[in-house]
Amino acid sequence: MTAKKTQIVIVGGGAGGLELARRLGAKYGRKRHDIILVDRNRTHIWKPLLHEVAAGSLDANLDEVGYRSHCHRWGYRYFYGALDSIDREARKIILAPVLDEDGSELIGRHEIRYDYLVIAIGSVTNDFGTPGVRENCIFLDSRAQADRFRNKLLNHCLRVSRAMTADPSADEYVRISIVGGGATGVELAAELYNSASALRYYGLEIFDESRLKVTLIEAGPRILPALPERLAEAAQHELEALGVRVLTGTAVTEATADEIVTRSGERIKSDLKVWAAGVRGAEVLDGIGGLETNRAFQLVVRPTLQTSRDDRIFAMGDCCSCLLPGSERPVPPRAQAAHQMATSVLHNLERMMAGKPLKPFVYHDHGSLVSLSRFQTVGSLMGNLVGGRMAVEGRLARFVYTSLYRMHLLAIHGWVKGTALLLIGRVNAIIRPRLKLH
């Protein structure tokens, strides 16, 4: 009789979870342990690319990874489904029923046994309960939402182009409001101008960036609070030069079908409204399996990334609340943190199975970079190599920014396929259209 394999279940195949599944699968899958990845989607796209998908400057079909082919290659099993609850006593996760497009039930509620569980389900946009936001704004949490934004954007560009063709004196614009002056909002604002400037080459003769009216609204005193003030100012100047209206110190109190309403009473007419004002954990985590969560529905973890109430359950990435050593500040919700946590959880799982003491997670902040599309990249790098903190702009910043995605490709595909995909990406950049128009 063969011994029962240790079953390691990872829920969420994003920036952190997919890397962990690949590394565990490559090392132990098909042999000693059974590695299982659960995701509510069938494909993975790296979340930091979503603003480019939304603006149409990136075709997600080319960058998506199908979990089924990936698991076959790397020796883990994949289950399609969404985490619903955890039965800690029986060591089982329960997945919600899988529904067909028309809402009919394909697969009923089902259970998966685990010996060790890793929760890596990321975050969702936080609307802070602001009236009308959920109904009227688009969030950039998933590919489906980014696609929805792009389709609406193209429809409005077409509307303006047709109106101007019919009557050249018509003063028509596509009005877009973006709430949140963090990296996502700033990057999206710049990317929209990049896309709009390319549209005239794709059949919309009477459309260019001058027909865009983008307003970026930030409640805090300045945009990009994670960057040094000088760089945030440089980014704001760049955005304003493109035509973006930047409002700081402006809280939004309501979103309606065609307006964003600010605390001062200004009503900003908007054809499209994007809410990118912060993240929180998914509601499903609230009290799940009796585990401890904070007020933002993130799972509270110990320094080893084990959840505070269960040694066998780890949490990592955006869905966990992990405090920086000796501080009340949490590790920030970033792709680089999810990537580093994947390594830490991998090693701690190995130590735990070998009966060795676990090691605390140490976060290495390598800095933050913000891409203003092809116009500029700004940010700060941190670490011993650059001697503390170093502000960067221009080509060097652009190079490091694009390297982050390269590293993710290598982490989820290994060196051979990862390098091949990078080369294919270079070729595609030359031979494929600059915009995704459908």
Ligand SMILES: Cc1cc2nc3c(=O)[nH]c(=O)nc-3n(C[C@H](O)[C@H](O)[C@H](O)COP(=O)(O)OP(=O)(O)OC[C@H]3O[C@@H](n4cnc5c(N)ncnc54)[C@H](O)[C@@H]3O)c2cc1C
């Ligand atoms: C537009 C945008 C730009 C960004 N730019 C940057 C950047 O430049 N640099 C940076 O460091 N970070 C950036 N981020 C943040 C970064 O994307 C996240 O911090 C990172 O993706 C978190 O990784 P994760 O593994 O925790 O979660 P994710 O990568 O979000 O993955 C979560 C996975 O869990 C799955 N899932 C969710 N709920 C369930 C469920 N109930 N059951 C099963 N599966 C589920 C999802 O389908 C997804 O595959 C950006 C984010 C956005 C939205």
